[in-house]
Amino acid sequence: MNHSKESNGQEIKGMEVDQGKVASSSPFSRRKFLAAMGSMGAVVATGSLLLSGPRMVAANKKSADPEYLSSVADIQSLKLNSLDNGQTFIIGSYHPNKTIGGGIYYVDKNRSKSAHNGGSIISPTVPWNGKVSGLRGFLNRTGETNPKGTGCLVRLNEERLTPLSFGALADGANDDTASIQAAIDSGSPLFFPEGTYLLTLSQSIALAGGASVCSLIAKDKMNLVGSGIGRTILKLKNNESTDASPKYYNLIAGNTVINNLYVEGITFDINGANNKISPSRGSGTYSAVNCAGIFISGTVATSGVDARLYDSKITNCEFINSPGVTCIATGQQEAPATHSRNVEISSCRFYNNGIDSSDHSSIYMWGDVINVHDCVFDHPTVSTGVAGPVVAAELHGSENYFVNNMVNNYSQGLWITGNQKTPSRGITVTGNSFNVSWFGVGLFSIAPIDLGLSDVLIGNNRVQILPGQILNPGMAFPKTAIFLNMHHGRGDRITVTGNQLYCTDRSSNIAVLVCAAAGASLFDTTISDNLVNGFSKGICVGLGATGKVSNTSIKSNTICNLQGSTVYPQTEGIHVSGTQGGVTLAFNEIGGGSGTTDQGIYLGEYGAPAVLEYLHMEGNRVDASAASTIADSIVVSGRRSGEQAVTFAALPAQSGWKIGDVAIAGSPVQAGTAPNKYMVVGWHRITNGKSNVLNQDWLEKRILTGN
Template sequence: MSQLFYLPFRPVFNSRGLPSGGAKVYFYLTGTTTLATVYADGALTTPLANPVSADALGQLPDIYMPDAVIYRVRIVDRKGLPLGSDIDPYYPGQAVAIVPSLPELLAPGGAGLIGYQAPFTSSVVRTQADRNADQLNVFDFIPVALHAAILGRTVNNNIAQGKQLATYIQNAIDAAALQRRRLHFPAGLYNIAPAQKFIAEAGEIWRCFAIRSNMDLYGEAGASLRIVNGFSTDAAIEFMSMFGANGPDANFKAPGGSVSLDGQDLHDVSLYGLEMDMNGQNNPISPNRAMGVYTLYNQAQIHVTGTPGGRAARIYGAKAINCRFVNCPGVSCVVMGQSNVVDSGLGGDWLLDGSKFLNNGLDTNDHSTGYGWANRVTVINCEFTNDRQFNGTGGLVAFEVHGSATYFAGNVVQNYFQGMWIDGNFSETVQGIIIEGNRFTKIGAFGILYFGVSGSIAPVTQTNIVNNTIEFDDLPQPGIDRKIGIGSTGNYSQVDGLITGNRVASTGTTVASAGVSFAAGVIAAQKHDKMVITNNVFDRTTFGVTLATNNIAGLGTFTIKGNSSFNLTPAGVFGVACGIGVSSGTAVIDHLILADNLCLDDRLSGPRCAFGIRLEAKITRLELANNRARGMQSADYAEVNTEILERTDSKFLGVDASWYKVNGVQVVSARGAAVPDAATDADTRSTLNTLLARVRTHGLIAS
């Protein structure tokens, strides 16, 4: 009886899965190199040439062999090179598999020869090449000779080698982004140096890596990108970034053609788990720091900028999750956009989630860790921490808001001069901001501060500052006589804001502090308006809420309701503490509502709060209702040199006494005595009857 010889695939394939045209199959007697006969027919009457040759497509003819013969089979390509190892013994009817050699496995495409099946009953067999296609590894682009040093976290400060490593990584980024695949970074220390220049708004800037659309970088725990020592020095400072992109101004030409222009808006950029270390301790930028002169280079880990005279670069859809941004010597860690050109436009849809920003602003006096020049920015569960308080360098501002629909929630800010900065931009109105549930601790001057970049754009509107905790340190700061939890000291107006459920606390008396404070600027047309300050708690600050106008600009409508002030304490240059204090120049407050506020001081000795409410202002319309105070040293409620055109329900409910004014005329003193004091019984009856008549006339008691 005869058997048909067959391979598992016909035609013959080589180890890379390609048809092997001209392949030959040798048949020997087992254990020898003696050719053994094979046949073209099942009756075993027509011998075939041995070896048997495949056609140009690798197709073999039918091959028959007797059952009683045991063979040795060798398959070679048209050049005579083996396609796998010999099969010996080969029994007629046995399937033949081509086993790749080690050189073939190590050659390009070798992963396609290796099968893999996940250890689950429902899994299927895939090739290793298929699995590799799921992700790219940065080590696929870095010479093998460098792998051990990276994995061993060997510090290398050779600038030339750092540039070369950055170039390898850039190649990996470009390949992965082009295929829209994730690029993995094994845990290790990547000592890099900027290897390319590009145009920023301030001029040429070095960068390690160009940001690409669809750039998706994933760092295993412990993957750290570190700038080598000495790329920037006091003798030769260098403007640089780690990841950088500029504006899409295709008409701008780089000088000499030597500097990159990216030429497009970017989208879908993702970084996960990477540490980005600018190594600012060993890359200084301010050689004249001893004279108080600092360089304002960004030196950012992520720097999205514009070009001189061009519009800002824009990224739509960028995120940094569980990353670490450390040791930046310059102005910012994350710059989401940058342009001083009017109507340059903003990008959007940024996410910073679970990332840590540690010890930044090391060699500049103007560091804002996050520069939110974009719309629809979400910053959640992040940590902004410096080991020391700002002292000319360090953390000036943790995060700046410059775009609409910014959501900043659940973050921790520590040892910053200022927690947040709310501002506009040069392109569009900023609105719909939510700052919620954050903790600002060891704050040097300001917790959350409104400002104003320009009067040419409509004011910031619809801000919601909700349920935050702000805790001041007691360290003095140059030029700061009063620390402010939430408020505004700028010249440009803020409109339609809600400040509610926040807690502001202070622990010392070196510098005064206020929970909420709004002061008018010096531009008459710019007026803070429609601000609601409600249900906040102020603990041991000097002031609860303060409002102030001047001789140029006034304030609009302010509602101050349901706030609680506890044990407010004189501090610094302010010898009087007050729950709600309102002062003004000649400019007026349009409408002031004070209702349901509490000021309590339960200390029996030492400096205490002087006033529950004190007004010294020009107010067009004043509404007072159900405010309470206890333990005040001077008065629960006081008006000094006030000019109030209209009052509604003008009463103050104090624990110690009630105090009234009717049409500006004082009728009951702070301690409850009739005014003027009666000298005789007749005078007393007459005065009381007069006062009762006044009170009934104005509806303060029933007739």
């Protein structure tokens, strides 16, 4: 092994492994040495242990070979006063009679004993008998006999430390919580070798939602890398939360500002089947508390700071068996607060979550510039909305992205929503596959998260609405692939384009709904180039909602294979009702497939007066087999344009007109007497306004037939 050098040029003697030397007082063969070293021995043998040199003065002893200790417990036998500063020690294992967690240490007589952390810095005067039961106290410096003194063994710097170096056993039987927390607190990047690290809820933390317990507390610049999904497992111990004593808990929780969090290659098993949170589930009451793998939460009022992530990444991880609301929260806050920013969650798997709750969001994206991509959200059975996942992600912020993900057997794919600090702008949802039992992608706005949404792109996704009963009483609305409803506040420039929307449910369903509740509004919505297959209602505007929807453009969509449902037995391709702003319907294809088109395009009342500010309608094709192609009884307070919008069976009886406008007779008939028979093909407007009197406001447009 090469020697290491300090920046001041002083040289530290390396180990003479090839000659089988460890210490003159403890000669043993290379094979025995490697066996004692365990996994570290293999690393040394391959020359891959990265040593950057100890932070201390060079050894005074010119040719001191490393001494050997069997375990960390043997450190107490050392008399540092008799050793040289810089003397090195090889420790074969952390625990007696084990072969894991060992390493190379050096003597630093000037290191304060208060720096003891039980792993990378060890004071020989902190007692430990080597038993697992006393490990937590040893890590916490309990019983230090010389608390104000100096002199410690310091682990040689490595590229990454491991929780095994702090006493973790990774055997799935012993509690590794204290060891992992001590390793995190050391501030070093950590590597988790393969194994199951058992966790307990041994720590308390104040979060935005109230007091909580957790296994581990996140730190600034925390860097955790495992051996891969299913290989490195952080698992909650059974019965940490029970029906008799249910808890609001998380595996890793943080309530501060955390920069550069990095987590990779770890399975977070929240073990919800054995850690229940809803003792009243028998009566149908399910809890809505968080039980996440990684949960960042807190405000100035609750924790002294707006908790948030900056410049962080979670990748190639797995989050499974959560009984509660969340798997990852990038910053959960119950009041206006500073947002997280620049967080990436990629190539992660979420499986079997929300299993004891009625409100589960696998990722709570509270912040700006949060990018979730190439993840899989899955559940073993179709979710009913209780005791199963509700939604894959909630997007609360600007410039948030949900791209190229797969969502299977959830109740819903996404909520796109606001927050309490600023309007949410520039949201992108593209390239995803949603197989869901209720909603695909929806807008969500309630007070106080009602500051508005704008510039949202929902494009090139595949949404499949699955059959299956919805048991959650909050999910009473018909199943809807794209649900664009502003319940509070204002939405601007929502674009839904290039999506493939399918439905095999026969209870009640809508492909796309554009609407707003009373007092709310939605402006400049575009629905274009989508495939709609198997729904009972295709694309709907209004549908009984009483808010303001303005400037809705529905163009070039293919709506086919319409199928009646229990709630909507009569099918409709496009539906426009209520008092709305302007609507454009152009070049849509309606009909085809094995379904039945009862109504191609309907414009009229649906429980309330039907009024538009303007209507442009042209180029829409409805199957000849449709029972009704275009039913247009809507009042247009402004002007109509486009051939289909100005075609009537008789003289127009409604809408506002300008001099020179032309209305087309939908079914002209021959009139008059030979040889001057003629057809009325339409009417020409000669006044402005809404009056519609023949020969006063309109003149007939006639053509001679030659008969």
